[in-house]
Amino acid sequence: MAKKVILGMSGGVDSSVSAVILKDQGYDVTGIFMKNWDEKDDEGICTAKEDYDDVRKVADSIGIDYYTVNFEKQYWDQVFTYFLDEYKKGRTPNPDVMCNQEIKFKAFLDYALKLDADYIAMGHYARVEEKNNDFYLKRGVDNSKDQTYFLSRIGQKALSKTIFPIGDIEKSKVREIAKEHNLATALKKDSTGVCFIGERNFDKFLDKYLLSKKGDIIDIDSNKKIGTHNGIIHYTLGQRKGLGIGGVGNGKPWFVAGKNLKENIVYVAQGEEHEALFTKSMIGENPFWILEKEPIFPLKCTAKFRYRQSDIPVSVYKLDNGNLKVEYDFKVKAVTPGQVAVFYDEEYCLGSCIIKDLEPLNDKYRYLNM
Numbered sequence: 001m002a003k004k005v006i007l008g009m010s011g012g013v014d015s016s017v018s019a020v021i022l023k024d025q026g027y028d029v030t031g032i033f034m035k036n037w038d039e040k041d042d043e044g045i046c047t048a049k050e051d052y053d054d055v056r057k058v059a060d061s062i063g064i065d066y067y068t069v070n071f072e073k074q075y076w077d078q079v080f081t082y083f084l085d086e087y088k089k090g091r092t093p094n095p096d097v098m099c100n101q102e103i104k105f106k107a108f109l110d111y112a113l114k115l116d117a118d119y120i121a122m123g124h125y126a127r128v129e130e131k132n133n134d135f136y137l138k139r140g141v142d143n144s145k146d147q148t149y150f151l152s153r154i155g156q157k158a159l160s161k162t163i164f165p166i167g168d169i170e171k172s173k174v175r176e177i178a179k180e181h182n183l184a185t186a187l188k189k190d191s192t193g194v195c196f197i198g199e200r201n202f203d204k205f206l207d208k209y210l211l212s213k214k215g216d217i218i219d220i221d222s223n224k225k226i227g228t229h230n231g232i233i234h235y236t237l238g239q240r241k242g243l244g245i246g247g248v249g250n251g252k253p254w255f256v257a258g259k260n261l262k263e264n265i266v267y268v269a270q271g272e273e274h275e276a277l278f279t280k281s282m283i284g285e286n287p288f289w290i291l292e293k294e295p296i297f298p299l300k301c302t303a304k305f306r307y308r309q310s311d312i313p314v315s316v317y318k319l320d321n322g323n324l325k326v327e328y329d330f331k332v333k334a335v336t337p338g339q340v341a342v343f344y345d346e347e348y349c350l351g352s353c354i355i356k357d358l359e360p361l362n363d364k365y366r367y368l369n370m
């Protein structure tokens with residue numbers, strides 16, 4: 001009897017091709033569209049409806065069952081509330097990581113297991129490898145599309161029950177398979193932006209849920225006001241665009257170097273190599289390890305502090321309070337509190353922590369993130 005797989009289908013080409021591959025491999029596949037968010041975009045279009053229509057077209061064309069499951073309450077409680085709370089603290093959260101941890105590989109997994117599924121499947125560019133009853137998370141073969149950064153807080157239960165059908169093929173091959181099978185999503189562009197916000201105006205979205213007030217933009221070198229910001233929640237470390245202070249100073253671009261939530265100040269530095277933009281180490285909270293057991297400290301490995309960043313050699317130490325201190329082998333720009341630091345050993349993702357505090361290159365800039 002064929003193994004039963006419940007596949008998360010988003011209406012995109014990756015999950016569509018995952019359905020084709022699983023069916024070709026002989027699995028009994030059911031596609032489920034997760035309804036996590038119900039709101040129209042800036043053009044008044046409900047993208048969830050459009051995406052579900054694509055799921056229906058693909059499922060009908062390849063002959064698998066499909067339906068919708070509503071996870072809006074779980075999403076609000078476990079992901080969106082966290083997202084808002086982080087912004088209220090002046091941090092920049094990564095809800096996609098939390099969505100995977102709490103919804104796709106927890107709520108969705110539990111739902112699938114109640115349906116007696118043998119496995120769940122997702123259209124992520126990642127791989128699972130079993131060794132001695134431990135389940136390891138490996139980077140996808142297509143390094144430019146690897147999504148282990150977003151999966152870095154997925155544990156053993158989920159990995160033991162998860163299949164990533166496209167993890168060992170290139171994106172170009174995914175498109176080829178979609179075209180060969182005349183899938184409705186073959187030419188659909190990849191989604192971008194935060195998982196539930198999509199491609200709408202991000203600042204307008206934040207203003208709808210959080211109170212923001214204007215404040216001063218301060219040049220860290222002169223300590224003088226050079227502009228006005230639209231609310232501290234709209235700015236993140238290393239940000240260059242949208243500051244509204246072009247033409248001031250020596251002509252070099254300005255970057256966000258720090259934020260003071262209490263005083264409602266955004267600090268900026270001029271020039272992309274300004275030392276205030278760089279740190280030499282960070283403190284991480286809420287560490288999570290894929291194998292659900294701690295490594296031996298100090299841990300020599302590599303880390304990413306944001307998606308698409310090149311791996312950076314680091315040394316990781318465990319502090320007495322359970323937090324991690326991560327020292328970089330060389331200075332790193334725009335490491336951001338609230339984001340996720342993800343650890344790797346070559347192609348294996350080891351786990352992650354949430355960035356809490358930063359150690360600047362120069363102690364005189366320690367005030368920048370208060």
